Amino acid sequence: MALLNYTTSVPVFRTISEMQHKLAKAGASQIMHGYDSFGRVTQIAFRIHTKFGDISYLLPANIEAVQAVLKKQFPRKRPDLAQAERVGWRILKDWLEAQLALIETGMVTVEQVFLPYAQDARGKTLYEALLEKKFSGLALPVE
DSSP states (O other): OOOTTTTOOOOHHHHHHHHHHHHHHTTEEEEEEEEOTTSOEEEEEEEEEETTEEEEEEEEOOHHHHHHHHHHHOTTTOOOHHHHHHHHHHHHHHHHHHHHHHHHHTSSOHHHHHGGGBBOTTSOBHHHHHHHTTTTTTSOOOO
16 A cells, blocks of 8 residues: 555645644644754644643654655655655644544543653653653563
């Protein structure tokens, strides 16, 4: 099966703008972008008020991973980095829309759905903190 959105021609800036609009509509009070040394957006961070107070979240975009999948699926087309960026951000936007729909319906809370992306005071996500500890305490014992 081909990668979701693999044919998109939607510019990255438009997709990111759509994501910002969705996040603002969902109650985000701050939205920031992280950039690489080439000026490409690599992540979106946002702060949103929860029943526990304001929590910051960081959504990364691993564009190199997207490009690797596109190259594997379409070796003759030689997908370039620009196409991988368009595809990657479009996939992330679709995922974000689905999560926000789950929140809107009350099926989940903001804290539940974005938990791995929650940032501590140092800017480290919960996922990164658990990865450092090799998910110690979470993995089930081998029987």
